[in-house]
Amino acid sequence: MTRPIVADISAAALRHNMAVVRQHAPHAQVMAAVKANAYGHDVALCAPVLAEAGVDAFAVASLEEAETLHDLRLERPVCLLGGPFDAEEVAVAAARGYLLVIHEQRQLLWLATHAADAPLRLFIKVDTGMHRLGFAPDQLSAVFAGLQSHPCWQVLGLMSHLARSDTPEDPFSRQQAGVFVAAIAHFGHCTAGQHTLANSGGVLALPFTHQHWVRPGLMLYGLSPFAGHSGIEIGLQPVLSWRSEVVAIRDLAPGDWLGYGAAWQAPAHCRVGVVAAGYGDGYPRHLGSGAPVTVAGQATRTLARVSMDMLFVDLTTVSAEIGASVVLMGAGGPALESLATRLDTISYELSCRMQTRVPRQLVS
Numbered sequence: 630m631t632r633p634i635v636a637d638i639s640a641a642a643l644r645h646n647m648a649v650v651r652q653h654a655p656h657a658q659v660m661a662a663v664k665a666n667a668y669g670h671d672v673a674l675c676a677p678v679l680a681e682a683g684v685d686a687f688a689v690a691s692l693e694e695a696e697t698l699h700d701l702r703l704e705r706p707v708c709l710l711g712g713p714f715d716a717e718e719v720a721v722a723a724a725r726g727y728l729l730v731i732h733e734q735r736q737l738l739w740l741a742t743h744a745a746d747a748p749l750r751l752f753i754k755v756d757t758g759m760h761r762l763g764f765a766p767d768q769l770s771a772v773f774a775g776l777q778s779h780p781c782w783q784v785l786g787l788m789s790h791l792a793r794s795d796t797p798e799d800p801f802s803r804q805q806a807g808v809f810v811a812a813i814a815h816f817g818h819c820t821a822g823q824h825t826l827a828n829s830g831g832v833l834a835l836p837f838t839h840q841h842w843v844r845p846g847l848m849l850y851g852l853s854p855f856a857g858h859s860g861i862e863i864g865l866q867p868v869l870s871w872r873s874e875v876v877a878i879r880d881l882a883p884g885d886w887l888g889y890g891a892a893w894q895a896p897a898h899c900r901v902g903v904v905a906a907g908y909g910d911g912y913p914r915h916l917g918s919g920a921p922v923t924v925a926g927q928a929t930r931t932l933a934r935v936s937m938d939m940l941f942v943d944l945t946t947v948s949a950e951i952g953a954s955v956v957l958m959g960a961g962g963p964a965l966e967s968l969a970t971r972l973d974t975i976s977y978e979l980s981c982r983m984q985t986r987v988p989r990q991l992v993s
Contacts, residue, residue, distance in 0.1 A: 633874035634905050636989045638670055639960065640678045642866035646849050647682040649864055653832050654843045659683070660708060660825065662846030663698070664690040669911075669980040670850055670868055671989035672697060678991070679849065680705055686728070688844055692718045695727050708752070711762070712736050716743050723747040730754050730788055732762040737775060740782070748781050752788040752825070753816075757808040758801065759792040766812050773819045786823035786841060787812055794830025794838075795854050802831070806838050830854040833863065852965055852976045859964045869959035869980060871987070875924065875951055877903040878944065888933030888941060893918055900944040901932060904955045909937040911983040912957060913972055920971060921963040923956040925949040 650659055661684045662668075667675040676687060676698060686706040689695050691714070695707045708728035713719050716739040722729055723744040731737060732754035740749065753772060756763035764772055776782060789809050793799045809826050817824070825842035827835065832843050833854065847853075851860040851867035860867060879902075881887065881895040902924065908914040912935060920931040924947050932941040942955065956962030958979065965976040972979075 632905055633876070634910060634987055635872060636670075636983060636987050637870040637872065637960070637992045638674045638989050639866070639868050639870070639992055641993060642851050642868040642960070643675060643678045643849065644682045645866045646851055646868070647679060647684065650832055650843065650845050650848065651683070653836075654827070654839050657827075657839050657843040658685040658823075658841060660686040660688050660842050660844045661849055662688045662710075662828075662844055664688065664694055664710070664846075665981050668846065668850050668852075668977060669983045673701065674989055674991045675850075675868070676701055676703055686842075688846075692721060692727075695722075695725065699725055706750075712754075713739055715739070719743040723749055726750070728752065728785065732764065734772075737772070741779070745779060746781050748783070750783050750785055752785055752823075753820075755787050755789045755809060755812050757789040757805040757812075757826075759790055759805070761790070763789060766808060769812060769816050773816055776819070784820040786820045786825060787816065788825050791826065791828055791831050791835070791838060794828055794835060795856060797830060797834035797855070802835055802838065806835075828854070847977060850980065851960075852980070856970075859966045861964070867960040867964070869965070870961050871957045871959050871983065872962070873904050873906040873955050873957060875902040875942070875944075875949060875953045875955060876905050876939075878951060879903065889936060890934055893933035893941075898945075900947075902942045902944045902947075902949060902953070902955075904940050904942055904957075905938065906940055906955070906957055907936045907938045909984065910987050912940065913968075913979070913982070915972055916968065920968065923962040925953040926961075 661679050663672045666672050680703040688708045688710050698707050712730045719739050728750050730752045754763035793801045824840040827838040827843040829845045829848035831838035832845050851865040853860045881899050883897050885895045887893045906912050914935045927947045929943045929947050958965050965979045969976045
């Protein structure tokens, strides 16, 4: 591709962040969340690096994502966090040996009709208070009673998910952990003891949520799960550096208008760079004027409205010419966390919205 936009994916940062997981949860096995194309970072690039760094398993959101990992032949278990979405998926999952998370009765019926004698490995999801997916604790007795009629199925453990691990001082996480531990006390003997609760926030700040498995996602990509803190501030390294180049320069006189809608007017003589990046690439249109950006290693800002394929940057006080490097976000530029704050959203969304037409490349 000749259009000068690319996302650099740092293998060194992935390895570093994996080491941070090990430091915080030294006795747990690590199930790396690589759903949504590794949070937009490209699973085909990230998963092999994580496997080499010692990840014990991968977690995905769908059978299609699991099949992508299967084709990479990384020899790590793959867990379908949502379990099967219809009966036809069960046979494929059984043949591949995927780990299945079961959270509703309908899924158990699919297993019974399509894989009654298959050596399935399951997690049973418990709703500990998030009320998204999972069996209520008072339903578990019936669930495990039904599982006894399928001796080929192995229940690895119980699983649940933390709703407020991004605010670790909130007592809700401890309440959830209490419900989870009580469920283990009642039904842990029916499993292989491989329970799992902690996500990135739990790994970093809630050691009482660590079980046999931890399931980091966001932190592996160098992003902070905690509001008001960047990944760098908590010892992580950003994996992504999304960059492009200045492809044209305009000198504006006072009063000149810029971009769609003539929405920005030059208050004085200014120099404007046109950058090959826009909302068609996933750069948020609503960042608009004033978002931080780095041009030729110098901090500056965006101007006017973001177009589908281009955006404007202020070069008035920046030494840069056509071809100058522009870091839109990530390593070497503004942190995703800070840009997310400007948009009243979360860094997950920013990394996931980067479009497939932005090529990703692995760097050392």
